[in-house]
Amino acid sequence: MIRSRPRLRRLLPFLWAVALLCAPGVAYLAGVRQEIFENRAPDGRPPLSLSALSEPDTYAGLDAFIRDRLPFRDDALDLRGRVELFGFGYSASPAVLIGDDRWLFYLDEARPCTGAAPVTDPVLAVNYLTGAARVSGREATFIPAGSKARVERERLPRDQVPASLRCARAFEEDFERRLRGNPDVPDLTARLETLVARGVRTFRRWDTHWTTAGNNEFVRAVLDAVEPGLARRLGVGPRGVDRSYQADLTTFLRVKAIEEEEIVAPEPDAVGRPSEDVLLIGDSQMGLSILEEQGSPPRTVQGQALPGAKYCNWPQLHEGRCDPLLVAARKVVVELVMRNIVDLERGCGRAVFAWMQETRGREAEWDPASTGGTDLERDGSLVPGEGVQSTLRITDPEDDPTRDRIVLVPMSGAPVGARTQVAVPARASGRPEPCSTTDVSAAGEAAVLPVGRGRELADMSFTVNPAPGLRIGAPQVVTLPDAEG
């Protein structure tokens, strides 16, 4: 015993090292499991056949498989992230900017100025969308949600705001300023900025989403868009019950951080508006505020305030999975964050197309001089030669170039599934019109071709690459209600 003490002491460094090296394996055997920090499924084990063992990928796969199962990796990531963020004020992610007092900002908000600027004008897109909704007997409300870097700009680092972020802020301000006259676009950002001016935080410090105060404004804006005064009638407001959120921006920096905010909901006993005819389209804030269960007993704002309302997210809209809901809805409320504004041209065409199919416009005619020798039928339709690209112009004596219009071009006759491509010339500025139909299956659908104010219909050509057997109906022109202020 006397001799073993010094021996143990001599061996202590070695035993310590071995204990640490064995710790994750032993912990795993004892049932300890890690969370995958990156919010993904753990990598699976690669196949271990004889031929696979001669492939470098097999060993890289085994490394990844082991890495994802060793306990403590998530704790290690968290520790390192905390050292970097709180010790050095350093952002390990190019997507996250650290502001004053360790406020975090998401640089994806600079997207319009970092090579992903929208090809078409998003203001025009909103105008076409709200106009198309109105002429098709619907109401569509767009709620631009000001970016954190704009609303909480006092928290940005004073001398190191990237030029791209300043540029994006200008883009966003211009977008909202130009839409200020559109009655279907409530100015939520102004309400948020008013709160900030009073010293109220509207965004969470480490997250891209709102605090209780910001959330309250958003929920009220959504409900009032469905039915004016609905939020007040339901007594929407903070309910005095906290809800925990895992902060999303710290996750980029490998830090697990929890923020707590009060839930925002109607009065517990309030009875909502039956909303079978309502479609909500949104991003993550809509998800957090309206769709996720909260409180006790758990329930959603959607379920209580808008029972029966449907929901689509933006990817669903882009992929066409939302089309039947777009057709069925009479009231549509859309959350617009920066990335949605940039991507608006993708979803816009689907929504305008869906809404305009059941709409008829003023009859116009194809200019015979433009039909390239194709004979016009008595009803004004024409059958282009198979595989022959047609460039057509419209004659419309009642055309009002001071208003936004949508030209509908009914198409029929082609086999189901055959695609006809349609194109409208770009504006003189070089930006094409948003929300245009690019191709139709020609199974009785109409191509929808918006034409913005300031453009003469007679001066424009529509290019059609027809499917076999296509019959192009006479064009119809729908003049949209005045929207832009």
Add this chain to the structure above:
Amino acid sequence: MVFSSPTFLFLFLPAVLIAVWLSPARGRNLLLVLASAGFYVWGAQEFLLVVVLSTLADFFLSRSIESAREGGDDRRARLLLIAAIVQNLALLAWFKYASFGVDQLNRALGELGIETVGTLSIVLPIGISFFTFGKLSYVVDVFRGEVRAVRSPVDLLLFVLLFPQAIAGPIVRLREIETQLTDRPLREDMLARGAVRFSHGLAKKVLIADTIAPVADMAFASAEAGTLTTTAAWIGLLAYTMQLYYDFSGYCDMAIGIGMMLGFNLPENFDRPYTAKSITEFWRRWHMTLSRWFRDYVYIPLGGNRGSEGRIARNLVIVFLLTGFWHGAAWAFVLWGAYHGAWLLAERRFGLRTVEGDVALPWLRQGAMFLIVMLGWVLFRAEDLGLAIDYYTVMFTPNGLALPGEMRALLGGPAGPVLVGAALVALVPSALSGGRWLVEAAGTLPRLSRTATLAAILPLGLLWTLTSDFSPFLYFRF
């Protein structure tokens, strides 16, 4: 497998250590050969077979060389030696230099307007330069009678494949571990010292080298993109200078530490090289096993310091061109070797070959040495001559003092203070550095310091390895 990967640290290493301690002494070599083969397969797959076959060829050739020498048949011994050298160098030439050779041939044919001969695409097996030099030293030493030919193929395979040193050095010669191959008690003091040394190496790699690496990466990426500024170029080069040292010496510390825990005393490879006061001294402190190898197997056989100044200069130039070429099949490496060779010649010419002892203006001499070495690393890192020229151009034609925002942000994080601290530690004279004292000194204070350091650094280093995906050591590619 790399030393800083979770697979190695948390599965392979503890499993091997425990298996070795639990196994009877006579089975340890076979166990270690199998473990080393597994380690090597992880990074080089079927190339293991080539290494094994080549080692077995060395085994039989070395036995034959020894028999021929002992039988007095020097001519046969010499022929067998040539065969052994050729089979080793042929592997190196094929895997490492054939593509480069074909590229150069094609370039020459293109210049002459002759049809080119196509290209070769050969995967470079990791560590080939290291174990080829180890194997070459073995057959030459047997020929010279400096070591006995190894009696067991398992022992020779262990000498070549021993996983701590097989793929990134230090370059071990048989004479340095000859007795340990057959008699290797696991002593308590070596186990403890090995653990400390291993921890230091891990910390050097993951806490220092990997932390400052993004600064160097950013600078060289900016040079490629044409956006490098003068200040960023100098800071980036300082970062690379430190990254290379801490990365490679960290690897060697880990190798030596693991070796100790397995009962081996592997040779030292670094001795605070940036404290040298001449290029000559630098090469006695940097990658010491490679310098010694070239000294013993190239420089001295060529005549070494004997003969005229011209002959000595020729020998030095050959050695340093080969040193450059050993590091990589690219003209930039050859030029880097020539650059160091030229400075060595200049030091000989002007009597500045200070190696040890008091010298006038030591700080100035050290500063000059450091600057020369640092500038050389541009060639080493760029690999491409065009990029190196661009980098030098920015360094020496000032285009503004302001640092780009991205590099400012990077230096504002851990990379900045770590870089400053790393540079200070690497540059202070040995007497003021605590590293060696911490590892080797006896007494209560050093032991307490060792324990405290180990207690803090090892967990941090291990945790950091869990946070970074694959981060290979720089010297793996050589």
